[in-house]
Amino acid sequence: MEHAGSEISPLYRQNSSTDNDRRAMLELCDSTLREGEQTPGVYFPGHAKLAIATLLDRLGVHYIEAGRPAVSAEAGAEVRSLCEMGYRARIACPASPRTDEVTTALGCGVQLVGVSCWVAEQRSRQIHDEPLDQTLEPIVGVIELMKKSSPRTMIRLTVEDAVRSPFERVVEASLIATQAGADMIGIADTTGCAIPGTEQSLYVLIRRLRERLDARGCSPRLSVHCHNDRGLALVNALDAYRAGVDVVDVSVMGLGERAGIVDLAQCLATLAVDFSACDMILTELPELYRMVSKYSGVTIPHNAPIMGKYVFTHCAGVHSHAAIVDASHYQSLEPAMFGRKMTISLDHMSGLSSVRHAVEQLEVELNREQLALVLSKVKEVGRHNRTVDLEELRHIVTWCLSKDSGSV
Numbered sequence: 001m002e003h004a005g006s007e008i009s010p011l012y013r014q015n016s017s018t019d020n021d022r023r024a025m026l027e028l029c030d031s032t033l034r035e036g037e038q039t040p041g042v043y044f045p046g047h048a049k050l051a052i053a054t055l056l057d058r059l060g061v062h063y064i065e066a067g068r069p070a071v072s073a074e075a076g077a078e079v080r081s082l083c084e085m086g087y088r089a090r091i092a093c094p095a096s097p098r099t100d101e102v103t104t105a106l107g108c109g110v111q112l113v114g115v116s117c118w119v120a121e122q123r124s125r126q127i128h129d130e131p132l133d134q135t136l137e138p139i140v141g142v143i144e145l146m147k148k149s150s151p152r153t154m155i156r157l158t159v160e161d162a163v164r165s166p167f168e169r170v171v172e173a174s175l176i177a178t179q180a181g182a183d184m185i186g187i188a189d190t191t192g193c194a195i196p197g198t199e200q201s202l203y204v205l206i207r208r209l210r211e212r213l214d215a216r217g218c219s220p221r222l223s224v225h226c227h228n229d230r231g232l233a234l235v236n237a238l239d240a241y242r243a244g245v246d247v248v249d250v251s252v253m254g255l256g257e258r259a260g261i262v263d264l265a266q267c268l269a270t271l272a273v274d275f276s277a278c279d280m281i282l283t284e285l286p287e288l289y290r291m292v293s294k295y296s297g298v299t300i301p302h303n304a305p306i307m308g309k310y311v312f313t314h315c316a317g318v319h320s321h322a323a324i325v326d327a328s329h330y331q332s333l334e335p336a337m338f339g340r341k342m343t344i345s346l347d348h349m350s351g352l353s354s355v356r357h358a359v360e361q362l363e364v365e366l367n368r369e370q371l372a373l374v375l376s377k378v379k380e381v382g383r384h385n386r387t388v389d390l391e392e393l394r395h396i397v398t399w400c401l402s403k404d405s406g407s408v
């Protein structure tokens, strides 16, 4: 049942952040088309990529990570065609630190190329069997190559597993890459192990890294890539934002490897409402999420914050009664801001005011006894694990009225 009220309640916290909370707009790099395809079973065909990228651009994300062109000629052609769309968003892609891969990426016309490295000693020895300077050598080479052949293309070096890596090595890699020409340093919490409020937080890591780079006269943009293994990806991203990071990687529905990464809509909600750090067109979100769900085959959980089917739906009688008077009594977010509507669920938890509110939408007038009978039928349906929609409510009302009016 949709709520007809349109007045914005003062209880909503929109734009109520303190001066301390106000910061520069945070930029978002959407990785649905790259990280999202690392969700088992998810593949976006070219036409889906085009449709999704167009919606992402309409929403206003700053970067769209479009896939890895070096994977195949087809993948390269898809990235190239997105580059030719003239989006406001910059098209980004990852590449291995090899001359052929970065040349392919540049040939597609991308505006940001991301290369990554591991600096943890154990990883260097066990997987790559080489010391750090050897790991960084080819990266420095390709960064210099890219800077020379395509000076306007942004370059991001991402330090993978940075949270578990020796801090001095993270600093060293960041300095070397920046001095070679990298514009942005990415800090990846690859296994989702950063813990807010501790020494192992992205807040501490970003602050310390920024200080060390500043001290050396280096001022690259900083980005974070937070995985959600502990369910902390969004909190960690916001932690990094408060520490002064410039860019956060996100994806629609948080799609990605294992538990995925930061959910785009959830990140936008806090940025927009609590930090005034977002100027995107949030009403584009429902269509974007519908589209990604359709093409990924991944269902949006009903209770997913912001975009879940029931996150602006009130169920229990007392809640619904208060929400009908003023939805903000049981909501801290204004649904219309996200292209959503507050609704009242009719089921076994409903009370008289919910039914009255719904019946009003049918433009039917019932007396109190008739309403009570309708409520009893609604509750009966609800006890079978169902909700009553407006169509079924009309049928229930008709059924009730068909009874002897004297007995109802």
Ligand SMILES: [Zn+2]
Pocket: 035, 225, 227, 256, 257, 261
């Ligand atoms: Zn990732």
